[in-house]
Every structure is written in structure tokens, then in C-alpha cells.
Amino acid sequence: MYYPLGRVVGVSPGFVPLLYTIEENARANRVVSKQAEALQSMFNKTREKCAECGKTVYPAELLTFHGKPYHKLCFKCTDCKRSIPQGEQYERDDMPYCKACYARLPAFKLEKA
Numbered sequence: 001m002y003y004p005l006g007r008v009v010g011v012s013p014g015f016v017p018l019l020y021t022i023e024e025n026a027r028a029n030r031v032v033s034k035q036a037e038a039l040q041s042m043f044n045k046t047r048e049k050c051a052e053c054g055k056t057v058y059p060a061e062l063l064t065f066h067g068k069p070y071h072k073l074c075f076k077c078t079d080c081k082r083s084i085p086q087g088e089q090y091e092r093d094d095m096p097y098c099k100a101c102y103a104r105l106p107a108f109k110l111e112k113a
Contacts (some may be wrong), residue, residue: 037107049076077101 048056051065052074061085063070076083079101089100097105 052076065089065096066091068094079104 002098048057048062049055050071051068052070055071056108057069061071062074063072063075065075073083075089075096077098078095079085079097082098084096084098088099090099092102092105
């Protein structure tokens with residue numbers, strides 16, 4: 001069985017409208033459905049919450065620091081709250097610091113037993 005995809009307006013002589021079988025249409029719908037499922041799956045995997053603001057982090061804006069997800073704009077120095085350029089972050093107790101603030105942190109002290 002064949003059916004037209006849409007209404008044909010202003011047809012030239014000799015024009016034959018494009019027709020699809022129900023089976024061809026069903027096959028095309030399955031392909032589109034699989035693509036939609038793959039896209040949805042990609043977004044479902046990143047339902048992680050930003051360690052700074054607590055909102056969902058999507059793949060395009062994801063930055064990971066010590067296993068914690070951040071939005072690129074939320075990744076800031078723990079002390080001064082300024083953005084830290086990628087590759088210039090320092091870490092103390094799993095928290096990010098800029099170079100200047102990290103230099104001001106007190107040195108670790110060893111406790112005697």
C-alpha cells in the first residue's frame with residue numbers, strides 16, 4: 001500500500017509525487033527513534049551536579065577536578081573566588097586554588113606522636 005507524504009500543489013505535467021510504502025516509512029521512523037535514544041542516553045549519563053552551584057552539568061560545560069564535576073564558569077579558586085585558567089589550578093584537600101592563593105596557604109605541619 002502506498003500513500004503520499006504531503007499535499008502536492010501546482011504540479012507540472014509529467015510530475016510524479018514521491019510515495020513511500022508503509023514499511024519504508026516504519027523503517028525510517030525506527031532509524032530516527034534510535035538516533036533520538038542515543039542522544040537522550042548521552043544526556044542522561046551527565047546528570048551530574050556541579051560541586052560549586054549544585055545544578056546539572058551538561059557535556060559541553062563539564063570540567064572535572066579530582067573526580068568532582070564543575071561548570072566551566074563555576075570552577076573558581078576556593079579562597080578568592082576568581083576563575084582559574086585551565087592548567088593553572090593548585091589543590092589542597094581536594095579543593096581548587098589559584099597560584100596566588102595557594103602560595104599564601106600555611107605549610108603543612110607535622111604533628112609529633
